[in-house]
Amino acid sequence: MIQNFIGGEHRPALSGRTLDVVEPATGEPYATAPDSDRRDVEAAVASARAAFPDWAARTGDERACVMRRLAELLEARLEDFAHAESKDNGKPVSLARAVDIPRSVQNLQFFAAAATQQASESHALSPNVLGYTLRQPVGVVGCISPWNLPLYLFTW
Numbered sequence: 001m002i003q004n005f006i007g008g009e010h011r012p013a014l015s016g017r018t019l020d021v022v023e024p025a026t027g028e029p030y031a032t033a034p035d036s037d038r039r040d041v042e043a044a045v046a047s048a049r050a051a052f053p054d055w056a057a058r059t060g061d062e063r064a065c066v067m068r069r070l071a072e073l074l075e076a077r078l079e080d081f082a083h084a085e086s087k088d089n090g091k092p093v094s095l096a097r098a099v100d101i102p103r104s105v106q107n108l109q110f111f112a113a114a115a116t117q118q119a120s121e122s123h124a125l126s127p128n129v130l131g132y133t134l135r136q137p138v139g140v141v142g143c144i145s146p147w148n149l150p151l152y153l154f155t156w
Helices: 038-057 060-076 078-089 093-116 150-155
Strands: 004-006 009-011 018-023 028-034 121-126 129-133
Touching: 004 038, 018 078, 060 078, 060 093, 078 093, 078 150, 093 150
Parallel strands: none
Antiparallel strands: 004 009, 018 028, 121 129
């Protein structure tokens, strides 16, 4: 059974309802997933907002380290994730192995590097005024990932 991951814990939907997860190749259910509703989303957003100050306080190097570690863990289990993606969305394992999972790893590595290379900009607005841009984490965002490339596009 798949569960929501909120606040560092696996949780069923607050409604207690589930949905069958169907393998496209066979038309047969292979798992159940939480039939989440607004309350589950609100709990996830509240948890993310609570975690945000700690994440934002980390340096770019520290955030990069977390993303690189996630990329390493994903790459170490490439075969498992390729089979899971194939089963979930019906694409050949060979395609998930060659494209989806490696690209997900590359995406995480790209953003890890970007976190350490953020440049600021400055503009002389007048002889006594300098305007500058700071690039900082801005807050919680939501993501709806498509069925055909869920991990690949989620990591982007």
